[in-house]
């Protein structure tokens with residue numbers, strides 16, 4: 001072992017202090033001490049999920065981990081529980097067993113108000129039935145997540161409306177829009193606050209093929225750019241093909257396709 005000398009020992013003690021470790025074991029060993037960065041938690045981690053309605057088991061044995069920047073499509077027969085699963089992943093519906101963590105937080109461990117705050121900040125949800133608020137204008141609907149977070153941003157809203165092909169329609173009320181236009185409002189709203197996890201339930205179901213392709217590309221590009229994870233429930237082969245992974249939900253769990 002080589003001799004460190006006085007100045008070497010001083011440096012070793014400084015490095016040891018920096019990393020809060022014991023310098024007495026020797027200079028050479030201390031130079032190898034590096035902080036080990038903690039791996040960030042996946043955006044979404046679900047394990048052992050079981051959901052029942054009364055005695056009827058909707059799904060069981062569902063495991064799913066989705067990393068930042070990843071796009072996962074979930075397909076499955078009608079009625080198998082895809083929408084129910086998305087609601088459970090969002091903490092909007094409780095599972096009967098298993099755990100769902102978003103950015104390392106377990107929904108079951110959060111109080112109702114903390115869960116709501118976590119959802120508001122980190123989650124974007126595109127509902128199958130849109131849930132666009134009828135008394136707010138299109139721009140107000142899209143900007144709602146930003147207002148709720150105390151950071152309204154008219155420029156962001158205008159950019160998103162342009163991106164989903166609704167530029168110039170911001171002042172209209174939802175009842176004057178078509179089903180496909182309402183769906184695009186719902187998509188723009190889910191992206192507004194740059195959430196880390198986006199859950200989308202049939203987001204292209206009401207769109208013509210060309211608009212569906214554009215909207216899907218936008219959803220995909222925005223989630224990538226934001227380092228967000230995207231979980232999309234779909235019956236569309238075209239939508240599923242764009243995904244990094246495609247999984248099929250069955251009553252026994254999830255299987256890769």
Ligand SMILES: Nc1ncnc2c1ncn2[C@@H]1O[C@H](COP(=O)(O)OP(=O)(O)OP(=O)(O)O)[C@@H](O)[C@H]1O
Nearest residue numbers: 053054058076077078079080081082083084085128
């Ligand atoms: N609140 C509820 N109470 C009782 N049963 C329910 C409830 N919500 C959903 N279900 C049932 O749970 C099952 C799964 O419904 P879900 O809507 O999640 O299916 P899905 O796969 O999304 O269907 P689709 O592809 O047709 O939209 C269905 O059998 C449905 O009838």
